[in-house]
Amino acid sequence: DQQVKQNSPSLSVQEGRISILNCDYTNSMFDYFLWYKKYPAEGPTFLISISSIKDKNEDGRFTVFLNKSAKHLSLHIVPSQPGDSAVYFCAATRVQGAQKLVFGQGTRLTINP
Amino acid sequence: EAEVAQSPRYKITEKSQAVAFWCDPISGHATLYWYRQILGQGPELLVQFQDESVVDDSQLPKDRFSAERLKGVDSTLKIQPAELGDSAMYLCASSFERTGLQETQYFGPGTRLLVL
Numbered sequence: 108d109q110q111v112k113q114n115s116p117s118l119s120v121q122e123g124r125i126s127i128l129n130c131d132y133t134n135s136m137f138d139y140f141l142w143y144k145k146y147p148a149e150g151p152t153f154l155i156s157i158s159s160i161k162d163k164n165e166d167g168r169f170t171v172f173l174n175k176s177a178k179h180l181s182l183h184i185v186p187s188q189p190g191d192s193a194v195y196f197c198a199a200t201r202v203q204g205a206q207k208l209v210f211g212q213g214t215r216l217t218i219n220p
Numbered sequence: 221e222a223e224v225a226q227s228p229r230y231k232i233t234e235k236s237q238a239v240a241f242w243c244d245p246i247s248g249h250a251t252l253y254w255y256r257q258i259l260g261q262g263p264e265l266l267v268q269f270q271d272e273s274v275v276d277d278s279q280l281p282k283d284r285f286s287a288e289r290l291k292g293v294d295s296t297l298k299i300q301p302a303e304l305g306d307s308a309m310y311l312c313a314s315s316f317e318r319t320g321l322q323e324t325q326y327f328g329p330g331t332r333l334l335v336l
Binding site: 142156203208211212213 | 231262263264324325326327331
């Protein structure tokens with residue numbers, strides 16, 4: 108039972124353009140969502156998060172949008188830079204207390220010069 | 221900047237052997253998580269500690285896996301005997317978790333295990 112899904116295994120974007128990574132979830136109990144970035148041979152690094160009381164959160168070049176009715180979130184990176192090439196994981200959890208993260212399968216983003 | 225430490229970074233073993241992984245969380249972080257990431261998939265929680273107590277080990281294969289955090293600081297994850305299907309990246313994460321609200325989980329570099 109895949110509660111968090113990232114349906115695009117890979118995405119290729121031109122440098123300077125916008126990258127949009129998508130994530131869907133099925134469990135309506137989730138109310139806190141995160142994006143992690145992972146380089147090869149390293150652990151995931153926290154990027155940005157959003158709670159279900161918001162529909163948008165922005166941090167520099169990164170913006171996360173949440174559509175609760177569709178159980179869908181997306182990460183926008185603009186402008187995309189070569190250093191953004193990595194695997195991006197979407198994760199979902201509960202905001203109350205120490206709860207485990209439920210991860211999607213990841214999307215490999217490649218930024219082309 | 222404080223980091224989660226893990227060792228070894230890489231481990232190759234033969235099936236039926238015992239292996240152990242070590243994790244030292246960020247100082248002051250009460251909650252420690254062990255995740256397993258199989259190639260092409262996202263990390264999945266194996267076990268979660270709050271201080272020295274196990275909070276969630278529902279996905280830990282207890283016939284062969286064990287985990288401990290005796291003094292509520294560093295932690296060891298053991299597999300005995302290892303099986304071919306255990307080949308994966310084992311990630312440790314920690315978070316502050318004293319506010320009653322979800323805190324950011326910080327991950328270590330992981331241990332890549334290959335079972336032959």
